[in-house]
Amino acid sequence: MILKQIRISRNLSQEQLAQMSGLNVRTIQRIENGQNASLESLKCLAAVFEVDVSTLRQEKFMIDKSSDHWRKLPVHLKCFFWFNLMLEQPARQAARRALIASHLSGYLGCLVGLYSPAGLVGGLIMLANAYLFHLILWQGDKYGIWHDQTEEGLESAQ
Numbered sequence: 001m002i003l004k005q006i007r008i009s010r011n012l013s014q015e016q017l018a019q020m021s022g023l024n025v026r027t028i029q030r031i032e033n034g035q036n037a038s039l040e041s042l043k044c045l046a047a048v049f050e051v052d053v054s055t056l057r058q059e060k061f062m063i064d065k066s067s068d069h070w071r072k073l074p075v076h077l078k079c080f081f082w083f084n085l086m087l088e089q090p091a092r093q094a095a096r097r098a099l100i101a102s103h104l105s106g107y108l109g110c111l112v113g114l115y116s117p118a119g120l121v122g123g124l125i126m127l128a129n130a131y132l133f134h135l136i137l138w139q140g141d142k143y144g145i146w147h148d149q150t151e152e153g154l155e156s157a158q
Contacts, residue, residue: 102130
């Protein structure tokens with residue numbers, strides 16, 4: 001079930017969703033952990049998110065490009081999706097690993113650049129790539145696009 005992904009994409013905590021849906025926080029936690037939900041609970045959640053119950057039963061979360069949340073994202077973040085720099089389910093940890101790998105390879109390339117001009121050029125390109133991923137992380141935190149964002153990260157991003 002994709003309840004957690006939808007909740008996080010809308011920048012809602014479990015407590016906020018419980019209050020809006022009239023359900024108990026523990027019920028939401030159980031549903032997010034994969035336990036079966038009653039039809040009544042699914043109807044309450046579907047009403048909050050303005051989606052069909054069948055949407056909540058999906059296993060894979062796809063960004064609805066006609067939604068208000070998608071329309072509110074800045075154009076440069078949409079480009080990251082269009083050019084496949086990010087997945088339909090963007091993971092913050094994946095972007096963070098790419099940032100670290102780009103920095104390390106950029107620094108190593110600059111060290112090689114002491115002996116070879118081509119190494120310096122490659123190192124500078126990788127450092128520029130690292131700063132692109134830094135921008136992606138910053139904007140992703142600002143707009144709450146991460147599907148693997150924890151409750152603590154969600155509240156700090158708000």
